[in-house]
Amino acid sequence: MDISLTSKTKLYTLLGCPVEHSISPVIQNSIFAAKGLASAYIVLNTPPDKLLHTMTVLKENFGGFNITLPHKQTIMEYLDVVDANARLCGAVNTVRIDHGKLLGFNTDGYGFMQAFSCHQIDIAHKRILLLGAGGAARAAICQLLQQGCQVTIMNRTWEKAKRLEQEFAGKFSGSVTVISSWRELQNRYDCLINTTLVGMYPHTDKSPIDPQYLNRFDIVYDLIYNPDETKLLQEAKRCDCTTMNGFPMLFYQAVEANRIWTDQSLPGPAVRNLYEKLAHYLQKR
Ligand code: ATR
Numbered sequence: 001m002d003i004s005l006t007s008k009t010k011l012y013t014l015l016g017c018p019v020e021h022s023i024s025p026v027i028q029n030s031i032f033a034a035k036g037l038a039s040a041y042i043v044l045n046t047p048p049d050k051l052l053h054t055m056t057v058l059k060e061n062f063g064g065f066n067i068t069l070p071h072k073q074t075i076m077e078y079l080d081v082v083d084a085n086a087r088l089c090g091a092v093n094t095v096r097i098d099h100g101k102l103l104g105f106n107t108d109g110y111g112f113m114q115a116f117s118c119h120q121i122d123i124a125h126k127r128i129l130l131l132g133a134g135g136a137a138r139a140a141i142c143q144l145l146q147q148g149c150q151v152t153i154m155n156r157t158w159e160k161a162k163r164l165e166q167e168f169a170g171k172f173s174g175s176v177t178v179i180s181s182w183r184e185l186q187n188r189y190d191c192l193i194n195t196t197l198v199g200m201y202p203h204t205d206k207s208p209i210d211p212q213y214l215n216r217f218d219i220v221y222d223l224i225y226n227p228d229e230t231k232l233l234q235e236a237k238r239c240d241c242t243t244m245n246g247f248p249m250l251f252y253q254a255v256e257a258n259r260i261w262t263d264q265s266l267p268g269p270a271v272r273n274l275y276e277k278l279a280h281y282l283q284k285r
Pocket residue numbers: 069131132133134135136137155156157160195196197198
């Protein structure tokens with residue numbers, strides 16, 4: 001009899017709304033298995049009015065949790081400690097529960113940067129056009145500015161982009177500006193980053209940018225991982241851009257969250273093996 005879930009199983013979860021399509025349980029449970037830990041990861045659909053109650057229950061029973069839309073910023077006020085990196089980027093996606101205390105971290109930025117390492121790209125001091133101004137944009141901009149990049153933000157809701165600019169301007173070595181129309185585009189950028197949801201399943205026929213502009217970029221990085229090649233990336237490939245999707249970010253933010261919970265890292269070859277397996281699993285879905 002193979003009974004892997006018992007009363008000793010250490011539990012972790014994802015809080016968000018909606019969460020039912022998340023593949024984080026597949027990734028986190030694979031990492032726990034690779035570490036040989038008796039732990040399990042589930043999802044809990046948590047509307048905003050249930051967040052506080054759910055966290056009270058978790059505090060007594062779980063080892064930690066991830067937070068996704070729409071709680072990444074609001075959760076900060078309920079935590080006992082927020083680490084410096086999460087405070088800098090103004091959002092938390094990982095909480096460790098330690099003797100009843102809630103400790104907040106942000107691993108999205110780490111995942112975001114690992115994608116460049118996977119493609120052997122040095123992004124420091126590059127010119128970036130970043131589309132979107134939500135939670136993912138926040139984590140990305142914070143990292144890019146620390147790398148000395150010149151970031152231009154463009155977003156459907158101009159005010160949200162402007163708020164991010166005001167929040168981050170002058171905090172790091174990089175610079176940040178906002179544009180409100182395609183007419184304001186420069187002739188050349190090193191990298192285009194899409195942090196919007198445009199092109200995500202099931203709206204796979206959409207792209208956030210007219211393909212006529214794509215020859216202005218060397219690299220096009222779409223944070224979407226479903227589908228694994230968005231319309232944006234297909235069109236960017238046709239313009240000979242280097243393309244990157246959102247899977248490395250998704251995977252490595254999870255690896256880092258798991259390290260924070262377990263105080264345990266997987267050896268490099270085991271991480272790469274898991275990466276290949278999960279990328280394959282996602283493509284076959
Ligand atoms: P995430 O945490 O994944 O970044 P989010 O915080 O909801 O998600 O942010 C999504 C971003 O995608 C926002 O910048 C949003 O634009 P608004 O600020 O105007 O809401 C952008 N976005 C979502 N759907 C979009 C669409 N159809 N067209 C353009 N931008 C879109």
